[in-house]
Amino acid sequence: xxxxxxxxxxxxxxxxxxxxxxxxxxxxxxxxxxxxxxxxxxxxxxxxxxxxxxxxxxxxxxxxxxxxxxxxxxxxxxxxxxxxxxxxxxxxxxx
Numbered sequence: 001x002x003x004x005x006x007x008x009x010x011x012x013x014x015x016x017x018x019x020x021x022x023x024x025x026x027x028x029x030x031x032x033x034x035x036x037x038x039x040x041x042x043x044x045x046x047x048x049x050x051x052x053x054x055x056x057x058x059x060x061x062x063x064x065x066x067x068x069x070x071x072x073x074x075x076x077x078x079x080x081x082x083x084x085x086x087x088x089x090x091x092x093x094x095x
Contacts, residue, residue, distance in 0.1 A: 004088055005056050006035075006080035009047040011063050013073035020045055021094040023067035024059075028092040031055040036093040048080070050088050 021037040024047060033055050035048035049056045063075045
């Protein structure tokens with residue numbers, strides 16, 4: 001299965017309609033992290049980050065910064081067991 005980790009992050013603040021997901025995708029691809037960023041009905045953004053431990057950690061820290069127009073007030077990070085996912089996602093999707 002390889003040496004990779006997965007984290008589910010819930011990002012709150014002004015993170016919808018400010019290119020937050022697109023910026024997250026760009027940063028994830030730079031780091032070699034796969035997964036997704038999607039808007040939630042309550043105004044938060046959910047990010048699934050999968051990859052090498054150091055790269056995933058770097059993306060989780062970057063989520064506090066976000067896009068230039070975003071204002072992040074909280075980032076909640078939960079570990080996801082890679083074996084519960086079956087296989088590591090390929091690419092990084094935004095929806």
